[in-house]
Amino acid sequence: MLPLKIVVIGGGAAGFFGAIACARLNPEAEVTLIEASHQLLGKVRISGGGRCNVTHACFDANELVQNYPRGGKALRGAFSRFQAQDTVAWFAAQGVLLKTEADGRMFPTTDNSETIVNCLMDAAQAAAVEIWTKAPVVSVKHSPNHQFEIVLKSGEVKKCDRLLLATGSSLVGYKLAQALGHHIEPPVPSLFTFNIVEAKLRALAGISVNPVRLRLYSGEKSSLEQIGPLLITHWGLSGPAVLKLSAWGARLLHDQHYQATLLINWLPDLSPEEVKQKILGVKNEWGKRAIALHRGVDLPHRLWQYIINRAGINPDDRWAGLSNKTLNLLIQELTQGKYAVNGKGVFKEEFVTCGGVNLKEVNFPTMESKLVPGLYFAGEILDIDGVTGGFNFQSAWTTAYLAGTAMGS
Template identity: 60%
Template sequence: MQIIIIGGGAAGFFAAITCAQTYPDTRVTLIEAGKHPLAKVKISGGGRCNVTHSCFEPTQLVQYYPRGNKALRGAFSRFQPQDTVNWYAERGVKLKTEADGRMFPTTDDSDTIVQCLLAAATAAGVKIWTGEAVAEISPQQPSGWSVALKSGAILSADRVLLATGSNPSAYKWAQQLGHPIATPVPSLFTFNIPDSRLANLAGVSVKSATVKLAGAGKNALTQTGALLVTHWGVSGPAVLKLSAWGARLLAEARYQTTLIIDWLPDYRPDKLRELILSVKSQLPQKTIQNSCPVPIPHRLWESLTSHIGIQSTDRWAGLANKTLDRLIGELNRGEYQITGKGVFKEEFVTCGGVDLKSVNFQTMESKICPGLYFAGEILDIDGVTGGFNFQSAWTTGYLAGLAMGNV
């Protein structure tokens, strides 16, 4: 049986290796348009490669996927992060778990993962073609597939896997073959916020802040976590998660909307008022800007108090009730205008892709075109940051590889 896998990323390689190892008599050819396969693996995690996440319960794991969580529930029961850890361990690559649950190779070098996958593919007999772009795929009669390369060559295959990531051409092929496509838009990005309150605070971070997109109505999009002020706005886990869950809404708003920041999610307004009044009573002659009573960086406190009109010489004794109200509002529900999206290092994730209802998640085979399979980011699946996107690539690639060689 001849299998052609289009796309030399994480999902494509995992599918190729699984298929070739499970069915040694099957001929597996992997076609990658770029000169270097696994390019995204190479640059991921700042060059360390965040392979997966230490969440080993499928029902909990799916909660990290804004899109695809229902479809992945069964898939993760068959191949989940513990299986990923075991797979790499069997090939001599040990993973370590960091405090936030992210898992990396102990070498802290993504090339360890790249070389492992290349070696496993070679050992399994996978033919790897690089620098070969696919022009078109089409079903043959009475069965099988024709894969036309831009070089002019035409290949035949019994089964084809599309593991092309967010390649527009692949979306077009899938759509022409009858698969609905959820419009691809970016996910996992930072927010551009030109605001005087943040202008000189690049590098300042808060361990826990709550960020919310205004205008989301009953389905208010809110995330809590670490927040980092950057030269262009805000970043950090809370922002990245919010960008993932709000990817579609933010795209529709053309990345022009209001972000509400609660710098002190553990301090409700009444508790915050009580604390500040206590400080006012106990330290009346202290200057407000020099005596921050709440757990936020001092530079941030200075900026927020200055923004509402508190001068560097103003003392607690002179804090008026109206100013107190404004201070509490600034700390608990400050409004910031998002004017665009930034990037998250070199990592890019797409919300959208092949509609999951058109795919059998037992096998990753199309329900519309027998012999056509999908894996990885071409599907309308995306996770938050932390190794979850790679895990869905390993899982869907594994399931596709297991099914494609089965006669």
């Protein structure tokens, strides 16, 4: 009996993890990983600023799925079979220990993504996975005898019994899936920063506030809300709260050409009435002092000066002269300041998209296509994306492990 021939297209995290799982389970199988570029594991190398945010310390499947704007429901069962705790154990078994940071993100103890790259490369080599680089795939056909015929740009043809598409957000991968009969949800950016065209705000670049509450309105759609750290930048706003909001609102914002209204509550731990009482307390105690110098609320000094300016208060104005009308404007700026979003930036070098292979066309216990026997999917080619913090890698490890295990069975 001829050995099972298995091909994985895509040399990223999902491709490697799937190939390794398959080759380990079925050592007799011939597993080949094909990567278009010369560099393997490119996104792993740059993730987390070169440290590689491997996963997140969230070890409850029901809680874990809450971090996926798209795909959470489909991942619930998948995470019951392989989740973050299994990822930690898998890498530990290879001699790579992970550490947990205060925000739950998990990195190798070396703080170096090359640790993860080398681990995956070594594991693939030990499992006898054959790796082809600089081998762009032009087309894939599925024959009546259930074999796949993969045509490379070089003209070489590779045949296999089972095929895993783990091409990330590559348009080539989407085209291959479409050619095999799958529907692609249109890919649009996720995890991005907000451009705010307001020079005085941008002048505060580098100031961070934790937490703030953000509420986003775009068009006539209902609002989206996030709470968490905010960072003011040279182009507008960033930080975890903004990135999460961009992920949940990715398609909505795309449809509105990234034009939206953002409400910022700089003091989310206080009710508007509590904010009012604090402000009145300062007014009563420091009536003769300048409002710009005695703020009474826990905000950075430069940010406070910017906010009072927005409320129409001059730097030399005294607390005693604060009218009720101006007081109300100040409270409004502190609890629901209105900012116009005029476009998007990017999040460092990492780029996450929402969109991809329609999840209804995939059997999640095995990650096999419901349309084409022997075809499997893993990673970002699927219409799955998570918020920042290691969640996108976790969905890649999970879907790849399930696909690899099923292919090798």
